[in-house]
Amino acid sequence: ALRLSYLRAGGHNPAILDQLIHLQMEATVLEKGSTGLHRRMAVPAEPPGAAARGLDTALLAVELENRRLEDKLLALKVRRERRADADSHVAQRHTEELAQLQAEVGMLRYHTGQTGPQLPPAILPPPVAPRLPP
Numbered sequence: 001a002l003r004l005s006y007l008r009a010g011g012h013n014p015a016i017l018d019q020l021i022h023l024q025m026e027a028t029v030l031e032k033g034s035t036g037l038h039r040r041m042a043v044p045a046e047p048p049g050a051a052a053r054g055l056d057t058a059l060l061a062v063e064l065e066n067r068r069l070e071d072k073l074l075a076l077k078v079r080r081e082r083r084a085d086a087d088s089h090v091a092q093r094h095t096e097e098l099a100q101l102q103a104e105v106g107m108l109r110y111h112t113g114q115t116g117p118q119l120p121p122a123i124l125p126p127p128v129a130p131r132l133p134p
Contacts, residue, residue: 002020003017003020003021003024003071006020007071007074007075007078010078010082011075012075012076012078012079014072014075017068017071017072017075018068020071021064021065021067021068021071024064024067025060025061025064028060028064029057029060032056032057032060
């Protein structure tokens with residue numbers, strides 16, 4: 001349950017996932033009454049006559065390794081989906097910006113076509129009145 005809640009919350013750190021798997025394995029072995037478990041799913045040495053128990057432990061180790069790999073695969077899928085979502089958001093934002101710029105260019109062309117090219121008013125000196133006769 002702890003591992004699943006970690007993954008659902010977006011956790012994807014391989015070291016943490018490995019620790020969670022290891023803790024789950026230890027808890028399962030303790031619940032079944034086994035004497036120990038090595039770090040990488042190794043089956044502990046057992047006394048003679050405990051062959052069925054050894055097979056159960058080996059099967060448990062394989063199942064836990066499968067779960068660990070499934071969790072790792074799930075984390076990779078979640079990461080890929082997040083990356084794809086981020087990429088689609090960026091593409092959507094660029095598309096919206098492009099549409100806005102195209103609309104502005106269209107409006108500028110429309111206004112230019114309506115009024116024709118406008119030159120700034122000429123700056124002339126003030127009119128001079130004719131001189132009065134003497």
